Amino acid sequence: MDDSQAQAAQVAPADSLTPADRYAELFVDVQCGRVFDDSKTFVDCIPRQEPDAILSAYRARKDDPRFDLTAFVLDHFTPECEPVSNYVSPPQQGLITHIDGLWDVLTRRPQQHPRYSSLLPLPYAYVVPGGRFRELYYWDSYFTMLGLAESGRPHLMRTMARNFAYLIDTYGHVPNGNRTYYLSRSQPPVFALMVDLFTRYGVITRARSYLPQLRKEHAYWMSGAETLQRGEAHRCCVRLNDGTLLNRYWDERDTPREEAYLEDILTGQQSTRPAREVYRDLRAGAASGWDFSSRWLDDPHQLASIRTTALLPVDLNSFMLKLETQIASLSAMSGDIETAKAFQRKAEERSQAIRRLFWNERVGAFFDFDWQRDRLCTMLNAATVTPLYVGLADREQAQRVAQAVRQRLLSAGGIATTEIGTEQQWDHPNGWAPLQWMAIRGFKRYGETSLAQDISDRWLTMVGRLFERKSKLIEKYVLTPLQAGAAGGGGGEYPLQDGFGWTNGVTRKLLRDNPQHPSNQSRSASP
Template identity: 30%
Template sequence: MKFKLNINQTLQRLLAQEDTDGDKRITIDDKGPKSFLLEDENGNSQLIEGTYYLSNLLQELALSKKSNSEFAEIDSSEIIENPVSRISRKIKDLYWNGLTRTIDAKGVAEIVEDEKIENAISYLYVPATDTVAFEYFKELEKTIPKLKVVQLAEDISSEYVLTLNKKPGILGLALQQDNNEIKGIPFVVPGGRFNEMYGWDSYFIAIGLLLDDKPELAIATAENFKYQIDHYGKILNANRSYYLTRTQPPLYTSLIAAIVKNAKPEKNWIVKHLNTAIKEYQTVWMEDGKRLTSNGLNRYKAEGIGLPFEVEVGHFDDVLEKYALLYNLPLREFEKKYLDREITDVSLDAYFVHDRSMRESGHDTTNRFVNVCADLNTIDLNSLLYKYETDIAFLIETEFENHFTDDKNKTYSSEYWTKKAAFRKEKIDELLWDKDAGIYYDYNFIRNEPHPFEAAATFYPLWAKLCNAEQAETLVKTILPKFKLKGGIAGCTKEAIDDIGVNSPQRQWDYPFGWAPHQMFLWEGLLNYNYIDEAQEMVYRWLWLITRNAVDYNGAIPEKFNLETSSLKIVAEYGNVGTVFDYITEEGFGWMNASYQLGLSILKTDLKGELEKLTDPDSLF
């Protein structure tokens, strides 16, 4: 049934009755009657009952209001739509669009006005190696009074990046020529306060885009990865000036392989991206003394000087307090002097080498890596690089008849890369696999001993296909139950946190928090080793969690969950992006959106049917 409604009148009446806490949403926390009679001028009426259906009505009214019309036609089928179909449809048709950005004449005005820019001037930095982009943006500068375009130095050293912290800004990404007009190649941001392209978020987002028939956006993600490697020397943590010394978990070849499989790009596209992936592998990950260690395995090792610039004032108070006392200064004064490098301290600098490296890992933050990250051959990084080596071997064998010549005129066979992968697997088995515990631990190559912290990264080898059958069985049968909670797997086990002690702060990548990347890697890893029932169970648990919270909280799709409470309500560092909005979320959260679509592509019909029933607050798991 379709209702012709006066938008503002209906909206005001609905909120006055049902939004009892005044947050412009209808959730299980509101104390209204949860029953609203929908009537229109044509005499149509329908009783809408329950939090979920009332919040759907609110969302549809909010969307209609954007038309600036007084009246709107609301289809009741969208109000009573089952939650699984609704969430998936909104992700595909609404949320991806809401998260898409460009850095060009059309998009830069929105980006320079974002909440992370506190200066009167918004700086846009362009690589020294991209003169076309510099000329384009200098012309654009004339039309946006707040915008200041700066060409970066050719040598982007840590010292140079430190000087940019007085005037932080966004970094330019790839441009393209479209019908004689220069446009930015689009990218998809995580959501909420993020207006920049994040390295590892983008891979998971791209998997969702491919599932939702948006291959052009997935391909655009790869183009922007390539641009960053070519012009900034690495795939950046994110495209802001203070991230220039920091990369992210290596997932470029996995993206290339996914695009080749699903979008069937032309051969020359594969050539240029395979060239760039090999370049990244060699220059970012395999140069001696940087992220490659003497035992042949890798570590995260971000460069940079002093405090990570992106954190809020007070984030490091527990660390800085003892140094402030040592230098006989008030805490804030010491922090400022240290940030400005008026004070330097060798031990504090060493702490922040580990901290920036932890942020490079994507796991920002976890007790697993505090004050030790750069000393660890981590299981996640080495699994990802094993995947690089096997991906490159696979692409050379299947796309280039086992003979690929790179742009430096060096020829590779697939065997060259499979030997590298075999060596890495041998070293992982030797140093990172604990046969007695049946788990992968990181390895401290400074102390020559395991770093026994039970982290969800132990399941990465399943995804990368580097386990043997016995290792896989042990991980699935013995280790997985230790991580499993009602809604999925946590970032680490509770025992890992208990072992650290009560004085350690709670960190967002540890127990009890659950994140989409860990779930997605686990599901695909279980399927790789034919653990079908276990994969179905774990997909269901996570999709139940997303669906349950969306039903209860006005369609919210958050950044992460508290798995102990099965809730998006979180007290942790950085809060929970994606939970604050008025009337309707038009973005969700990037990798959470992707995890929902991936999970639905795996989940069996009968389990989807169980999820579709989650419209009653008292329904059972």
């Protein structure tokens, strides 16, 4: 048994109770009483003693007129120590050197999993995004790994690969993140894309060794599909009136998100719908990774109008297509021809459905589909590039998507998330690294190299300019004219975060692909 196997054997089965499950009315009182400014702080706290003893002590003392809730919490819990979020390079350090050095800052190890916290133990080292995000996140990690590969960190890619396999084997899916309060949902299913990455960089010797996990993940997303009648939905699956089977985002719970408890309660109070419907759609929006965006809203300026579960997202179904084709391919390599044929049929049916239902011929772009209202959505957003990224589109469609993106989404700093400016962070004018990467690679795949290069150049210029001013990389950027100076993105439920995993990963990869770009020479600010 090697060191990594021995390390894996030491991981104890996780207690899957969430903070709300565990602390009952204490949890509600802390979150609604705003003991901490950030709702995520309490759910990440480490208890100083047995949780049952803490809850008993609270129940015994809470009615005392002199009781101080904040003092009680600080006596019984230790807030997780947030790494210094404003990690700054030494003066005149190069951008590439900064990214390469930041991986150590963002790496977490199994011994750092405290007992009775909400953190789900993992057997191997992993990389977190940074700032308030101190745990492993699913789709973030794929884009982070692009940079790990270029920074010469195959060992971290290998340990993260094993962690994702462990999560699927243990829980049946990859949770949104390795926290108990994330177990009820997943995120965009990109494990199939990870397997390609692992193979390309020699991280694994046989891709088909991950076939069992790929099939388990597919089973999670397709649970209940076999018995669905036309016009019905169950969990992540929807069967349309014509019999077409597709996927949506979903969360098993219909309560306020524990990491945003008070925020969700206040949002639910602004809606005329039952609050539990709003909570479910907020949770499903978090599962999408686009939390939040006018993409999911009936009224772009009212979060309470969110309808995530009513929509069939074009990017989710594109990722599911990749998962099905990956299973078909690896099954064929393994000699399981029957399974290979079955999944190839699934992939062909999904591919035809995406082309038929998600394509707007008049606009020349892919859109989400509103299955409850039986109509195509009309909001153009950056997810339109995902069918290109997975190779689903035909040549003419790719050309037309390129034209639409060039005319409507291309901004000074890269591809915009949406055309609509709102208070949500996944909207104009913010730009996000994963969307840049999928656009660049999708357009390159179909020969739209000038647009791909333009997006890459704009993104690198913006990231490089902010690094020269602030000596750091960040979660999201404002894609404003660069003459005004690159700036961090705004909106959303929490302050802008430094770090930042997927920005580092995508930027590091693009710098490697574009060695002549001036940002390769960017230096951190002088004191």
